[in-house]
Amino acid sequence: MTIHQTSGLDGVAAAVTALSHVDGEAGELVIAGSRVGDLASTTSFEGVVARLWSAAGAEERTESETRALLAQARMRAFERLESILPATDGLSIVDAFRAAVAAIGPWDGIPPEAMSVGAMPVLAAALVRRAAGKPAVAPDAKLGHAADTLRMLRGKPASEAEAKALGAYLVTVSDHGMNASTFAARVVASTQADLFMAVTAAYCALSGPLHGGAPGPVLDMLDSIGTSANIAPWVDAALARGERLMGFGHRIYKVRDPRADVLKGAVDSLGAGQTDLGFMAEVEIYAREALAKAKPGRRLDTNVEFYTAILLDALKIPRNAFTPIFAVGRSVGWTAHAIEQQRTGRLLRPTSVYAGTMPV
Numbered sequence: 001m002t003i004h005q006t007s008g009l010d011g012v013a014a015a016v017t018a019l020s021h022v023d024g025e026a027g028e029l030v031i032a033g034s035r036v037g038d039l040a041s042t043t044s045f046e047g048v049v050a051r052l053w054s055a056a057g058a059e060e061r062t063e064s065e066t067r068a069l070l071a072q073a074r075m076r077a078f079e080r081l082e083s084i085l086p087a088t089d090g091l092s093i094v095d096a097f098r099a100a101v102a103a104i105g106p107w108d109g110i111p112p113e114a115m116s117v118g119a120m121p122v123l124a125a126a127l128v129r130r131a132a133g134k135p136a137v138a139p140d141a142k143l144g145h146a147a148d149t150l151r152m153l154r155g156k157p158a159s160e161a162e163a164k165a166l167g168a169y170l171v172t173v174s175d176h177g178m179n180a181s182t183f184a185a186r187v188v189a190s191t192q193a194d195l196f197m198a199v200t201a202a203y204c205a206l207s208g209p210l211h212g213g214a215p216g217p218v219l220d221m222l223d224s225i226g227t228s229a230n231i232a233p234w235v236d237a238a239l240a241r242g243e244r245l246m247g248f249g250h251r252i253y254k255v256r257d258p259r260a261d262v263l264k265g266a267v268d269s270l271g272a273g274q275t276d277l278g279f280m281a282e283v284e285i286y287a288r289e290a291l292a293k294a295k296p297g298r299r300l301d302t303n304v305e306f307y308t309a310i311l312l313d314a315l316k317i318p319r320n321a322f323t324p325i326f327a328v329g330r331s332v333g334w335t336a337h338a339i340e341q342q343r344t345g346r347l348l349r350p351t352s353v354y355a356g357t358m359p360v
Contacts, residue, residue, distance in 0.1 A: 009350075014178055014183060014186070014348065014350075015178065015186060015337075015340075015341065017178075017337065017340060018032075018055045018056070018340070019031070019032065019052055019055055019056060019175050019333065019336050019337060019340065020032070020175040020176060020177050020333070021177065022176060022177035022252055022253075024250075024252040024253045024254050024255075025254050025255070026255070027253055027254075027255035027256050027257070027258050028258060029176065029177075029258050029259060031048065031052070031171075031174060031175050032048065032051035032052050032055050032175075033051075033055075035258070036171075036172055036258055036259055036262055037258060037261065037262050039171055040168045040171045040172050040262045040266075041168075041262075041265075043171065044063060044067075044144065044167060044171075045144065045145050045146055045167045045170045045171055045174075045329075046063050046064075046066045046067040046070060046144065046145060047063040047066075048171050048174050048332065049066050049070070049117065049174075049332050050062060050063050050065070050066040052174065052175060052332055052333065052336040053066075053113060053332075053335070053336055053339070055336065055340075056335075056336040056337070056339040056340040056343075057339055057340060057343045058111070058113060058336075058339050059111070066114075067144060067145070068141075069110070069111070069114045069118070070114060070117060070118045070145050071118075071139070071141035071142075071143075071145075071148075072110060072114075072118070072141065073107075073110050073114045073115050073117065073118020073119060074118045074119070074121065074122050074139035074141070074145075074148065075138075075139055075141055076107045076110060076115065076118070077104065077115070077118055077119035077122040077123065077139075078122050078136070078138050078139055080103075080104070081122070081123075081126055081136055083103075084100050084103045084104075084123070085100070085126065085127075085130065087099050087100070087103060088100055088127065092320065093127050093128060093131055093318075093320045093321055093324065094207055094320065094323050094324065095207075096127050097123060097124060097127055097203070097323070097324040097327070098200070098203055098204060098207065100123040100126075100127065101119070101120075101123065101199060101200050101203050101327075102196075102200045104116065104119045104123070104196060105196055106194075106196070112194060112195040112196060112335075113195055113335035113336070113338075113339060115196075116195055116196060116199045116331055116334075116335050117331045117332055117335060118145075120324070120327055120328040120331050121145065121148065121149035121152060121153075121328050122136075122139060122152065123324070124149075124153070124321060124324035124325060124327075124328060125137065125149065125152035125153045126152075127321075127324070128153055128317075128318055128320075128321045128324075129152075129153070129155070131318075131320070134155065136152075137151065137152045137155050138152075139152060144163065144167070145167075145170070145328075146163050146164075146166040146167035146170055147163035147166075147167075149166060149325075149328060150162055150163060150166055150315065153317065153321075154316070158315075161269060161270060161271075162270065162315055164266075164269065165266040165267070165269055165270055165311060165314075165315065166315055168262060168263070168265070168266040169263060169266060169308070169311055169312070169329065170328060170329035171329070172259045172262045172263060172304070172329070173259070173304070173308075173326055173329040173330050174329050174330065174332045174333050175330070175332065175333030175336065175337075176330075176333070177252070179211065180205045180206075180208070180210075180211045181202040181203070181205040181206040181211060181330065181334065182202065182330075182333055182334060182337050183205075184198075184201045184202050184204070184205040185198040185199065185201060185202035185334040185335075185337050185338050185341075186198075186337050186338065186340075186341040186348060187201070187348045188201040188202075188338070189337070189338035189339075189341040189342050190341050190342070190344075190346060190347050190348040191347060192342060195335055195338050195339070198334065198335075198338040199331060199334050199335060199338070202330075202331075202334040203327050206323060206326065206327060206330065207323060215305050215308045215309040215312060215319075215322045215326075216309065216319040216320070216322050217246040218246045218247040218305055218306055218308075218309035218310075219309045219310075219313055219319060220246075221245070221246045221247070222279075222280070222283060222309075222310075225283060227279075228278075228279055228282055231282055231283055231286050232286060232290075235283075235286055235287055235290050236290060239290060239291070239294045245287050245290075245291065245300075246305065246306075247284075247287075247302065247303060247305045247306030247307075247309065248287055248288070248291055248300050248301065248302060248303060248306065249291075249298075249300035249301070249303060250301075250303045250304075253301070253303065254299045255299060255301055256301040256302055257301065257302060257303040257304050259303075259304040259307075260302045260303060260304055260306060260307050263304065263307035263308055263310075263311050264307045266307075266311050267280075267307055267310050267311045267314060270311075270314050270315075275310055275313065275314045280310055284302055284306065288300075288301060288302065308322070308326075309322070312325060
């Protein structure tokens, strides 16, 4: 048997999916049959959830049915907080969220995909508030997922514009092809382990700095630059030291990440009072120009993390909660891929190339 080794599995098709398609050369992302920009501007988070689950082969539900199901799941997850939170004592929010996600299990009458997705904002908000010395806030079943996420984080209702902006973010990050966390979910699901196990594995993969850890460092970079006058010297010095500019370049996209424009629009919708939009634009423009000069032949354009950081910061979400909030949106894709993978009935079992010594 001939084995072809591919570093990082680049170009290897690990699944046939109806969920999302990423074209890195064209800078296009299609989720459940629609371009990401169109989806974020026309469809609620619950609507996207319904479409992804349906495409994966789960029971078909309307947007309103999905909204009610997620609200019910949030309520049930809140009832479990008292037993879950002690297991997270002494952990950072990112690590505590991992332990909390692992503790979510089935609930009679609620499909596992709904319980997994519905629990995410409840767990994230409770951990953020506990870290600030505040009690958890119970969900409001009358609200949509995005609006209730912000309300549970803050302890007070979000504005319609804020809820809409977070909703656009959750839609935009809901799925993205065979990324590392989604692949982890599919591997676990292929063993016929339940969806809760698959989602836990996916979050563990997400927590790695090469996958879900960039939004926070983007803000650290912007804070370090500080002023418009310091953009050029700071960026030039960083590149001279061989450092990476956070928020630029992508493993898949060879042109501008289409999600960046969607999230830029969400930031713009919040208004200039929430963040210094002019300064952010100056950093983006200069960084792109400097990268083109410093690394000719490599197309290092703005990626989703740049405007993710700016948007979540504008929504007053703490930096140490960025990874769990990403999981609130991406959990939809994880559950959908797990369902789709389990329907194949096939265990994912790739080969490897042995590079060790052979016995004599």
